[in-house]
Amino acid sequence: MKILVDENMPYAVELFSRLGEVQAVPGRPIPKEALASADALMVRSVTKVNESLLSDTPVKFVGTATAGTDHVDDGWLQQAGIGFSAAPGCNAIAVVEYVFSSLLILAQRDGFSLRDKTIGIVGVGNVGSRLNARLTALGIRTLLCDPPRAARDTSETFCSIDKIVAEADILTFHTPLNPSGPDKTLHLVDAAMLEALKPGAILINACRGEVVDNAALLNALNGEKKLTAVLDVWEPEPDLNLALLDKVAIGTAHIAGYSLEGKARGTTQVFEAYSQFIGQPQQVPLASLLPAPEFAEVSLAGELTEAKLLRLAHLVYDVRRDDAPLRRVAGKSGEFDRLRKFYEERREWSSLLVHCDNQGTADLLKKLGFNSDVA
Incomplete structure (x- = not known):
C-alpha cells in the first residue's frame, strides 16, 4: 500500500508509515507521476483535488488535514467511489488565538479596551463559536451572523449581516468560500459593505481570501473612513496585492491556523479516518506527539x-x-x-x-x- 502525503504535514510520515509505504511530496502541485501507483493521498489546502488530478489513478482515499474543503471536489470523489475525510475544527483554536493576538495588539496600539467594543462574528462554526465563547468570557459584546446555522439552530441568537455592519466596531470573518447559491460568500465583503461600515471599523479575514473583494478593500483603506484591516488570506494567493499589504495593519501568509497543535490534530484526524477506512482502526493521543513548549x-x-x-x-x-x-x-x-x-x-x-x-x-x-x- 502506497500513501502520498504533503511534505508539510507534520507527523504524517511517522504516522502513515504504520499503515504502508509513505512518500512525501510537494503540495503545490502534487506530481502527477507520483499518483500513478498511489492508493491514498493526504493533502493540505494548497492542493486542488479533482477529476483532473485523480482520473486514471488508483487512488482510493483522499484525506485533507484541514478544516476547509473548498479545494476538494468531494462530489466528484463520491461519484468516483473514492473515500474522503477532512479534519473539521483541527485548527480552530489556532485561528481564534491569531484573532485574539491581533485584537490585543490593535487595542494597545490605538488605546482602546476590547470591552468597550462590539465585535461581529460572521460564520459561527468551529472557529466562530470558539471565538465567541472566549470574547464573552471577557465580557465583550458580540453579534453573531450565520444564516445556514440560524436556519437549523434556535439555541443561539443570530442577527443579519446588515446589523453587524451597522453596529460592530470590529468584524471578523470565519465562513467557508461559497461561490454561488443562497449562502454565497464570494465577495461577501464588497464595496457596498465597506462603504456602510462604521468609521474606524476593524475588519479581520482569516478564512478565505475571496470572501473579501481585495480591490474594493484597497480602495476603502485609501478612503476617508479610516478603516483598519487584518488579513491572513488574500485574493489571489500566492500572488497577493502588494499595495494592499502595504495598507493593512497586520498581514500574514495564510498561517492563522498553523499552530503545532492544529497541524498535529489535522494529521491525526485524517490518519484515524484512513486507518478506519482500511479496516485497521487506530487512535493517536495528541499529547504523545507534541514536544515540550519553550515557555511551560x-x-x-x-x-x-x-x-x-x-x-x-x-x-x-x-x-x-x-x-x-x-x-x-x-x-x-x-x-x-x-x-x-x-x-x-x-x-x-x-x-x-x-x-x-x-x-x-x-x-x-x-x-x-x-x-x-x-x-
Whole structure:
C-alpha cells in the first residue's frame, strides 16, 4: 500500500508509515507521476483535488488535514467511489488565538479596551463559536451572523449581516468560500459593505481570501473612513496585492491556523479516518506527539487585565512575528509558499500553565484556553 502525503504535514510520515509505504511530496502541485501507483493521498489546502488530478489513478482515499474543503471536489470523489475525510475544527483554536493576538495588539496600539467594543462574528462554526465563547468570557459584546446555522439552530441568537455592519466596531470573518447559491460568500465583503461600515471599523479575514473583494478593500483603506484591516488570506494567493499589504495593519501568509497543535490534530484526524477506512482502526493521543513548549509555566498576580492577557498571549504567540517576514519577502517568487513551508513552530495557549493567586483569575484563564491553577 502506497500513501502520498504533503511534505508539510507534520507527523504524517511517522504516522502513515504504520499503515504502508509513505512518500512525501510537494503540495503545490502534487506530481502527477507520483499518483500513478498511489492508493491514498493526504493533502493540505494548497492542493486542488479533482477529476483532473485523480482520473486514471488508483487512488482510493483522499484525506485533507484541514478544516476547509473548498479545494476538494468531494462530489466528484463520491461519484468516483473514492473515500474522503477532512479534519473539521483541527485548527480552530489556532485561528481564534491569531484573532485574539491581533485584537490585543490593535487595542494597545490605538488605546482602546476590547470591552468597550462590539465585535461581529460572521460564520459561527468551529472557529466562530470558539471565538465567541472566549470574547464573552471577557465580557465583550458580540453579534453573531450565520444564516445556514440560524436556519437549523434556535439555541443561539443570530442577527443579519446588515446589523453587524451597522453596529460592530470590529468584524471578523470565519465562513467557508461559497461561490454561488443562497449562502454565497464570494465577495461577501464588497464595496457596498465597506462603504456602510462604521468609521474606524476593524475588519479581520482569516478564512478565505475571496470572501473579501481585495480591490474594493484597497480602495476603502485609501478612503476617508479610516478603516483598519487584518488579513491572513488574500485574493489571489500566492500572488497577493502588494499595495494592499502595504495598507493593512497586520498581514500574514495564510498561517492563522498553523499552530503545532492544529497541524498535529489535522494529521491525526485524517490518519484515524484512513486507518478506519482500511479496516485497521487506530487512535493517536495528541499529547504523545507534541514536544515540550519553550515557555511551560508562569506566575500571575492579581486580576486579569487586557494588558496582562496581552503579555500572557504573547509568551505563546505574537502575530507580529508573522507580519514582518511577509512584508520582507512580498513580491518575490515563491516566498509566500516558502513562509508556509518553513513556518516556525508555534504553540497554543493551552501549552502554558499559569499559576494564579486567586480562583477567579484561574477560572477565567481556563475559559480563555490556558492551563491554570491556584498556587
